[in-house]
Amino acid sequence: MSKTIWKGGALLAPVPPALVTCGTMENPNVLTIAWTGIVCTHPAMTYISVRPSRYSYEIIQKSGEFVINLPTSAMAKTVDFCGMKSGKNCNKIDRCHLQLAEGQTVRTPILSDCPVSLECKVTESKALGSHTMFLAEITCVQVEERFLNSKGKLNLQQAGLLAYAHGEYFALGGKRGEFGFSVRKKKR
């Protein structure tokens, strides 16, 4: 193993290239955000980091709400497009033929085409430099019923989520194990 030394950079991967909705059913917008993650399990909390120059920034700052929608690998082109174009001069929801549905706990709509949508209420915003981090509580999760089994368990592999790694989009591939498999005792 031989290593090359680079200066500090945002080289964490894979991350979720989320389709984040904001605004209202009457006046919605969508943008792609890969700078997101879970920050707390109880209460369930997440964040998105947004450049203040982005069109959605003011909308989220004012409403205190957004929705993180997880795209499938079939939506890769839409995901890229919603990261490249601004809602200021492009109706991305129309252009990408995205269907909206109502949020349960927020006025922000969810994207019907995404298998999972996390409704979020901002608890704090924190200016860090190029990006401002919106910390938020996840107040509700909407899950596509097709991916639930007869016991109500979500099979997310079936949904075929998209991943982002260092400037490239990937489908999720083969399963390599499940939480706890390394220490589970084998049945006789």
Add this chain to the structure above:
Amino acid sequence: MSKTIWKGGALLAPVPPALVTCGTMENPNVLTIAWTGIVCTHPAMTYISVRPSRYSYEIIQKSGEFVINLPTSAMAKTVDFCGMKSGKNCNKIDRCHLQLAEGQTVRTPILSDCPVSLECKVTESKALGSHTMFLAEITCVQVEERFLNSKGKLNLQQAGLLAYAHGEYFALGGKRGEFGFSVRKKKR
């Protein structure tokens, strides 16, 4: 599309199941953390969220340093094991035959077997509930030379990173595009 409504939960995916090292070369530990992400591009900043009950919590709190090492899909069992066992009563580095190498900007060692290691210095810790979030600046990135092409560009696909989604580990699969492909004009 028909949706099931769940209460708020940590259902963001895929996320990176990182092998986080802490401590020193003489007294190191490693734990698996999927609650991580990029929070700012300039300066390059990340975070990890850790339960205060974990053995590594005090180590990171005191040293103000950690390293995020990105595992390959071949390391899935090690990743799971380092999330299940505590450094309090298990030398996970020995048990998993992990090789350490020196950090460049931190006293914390990196894992040689991981294709990418992000050296991090804590700027703030924030208690959120079950987890405390350590915000940190990424002060150096060590990259495995094998995955650089002749121009020094990193081919992360070649590294075969591991992803975590809702309790399951996955290899990254087929490429679905690259940043900007949806708006790039075709060459004539």
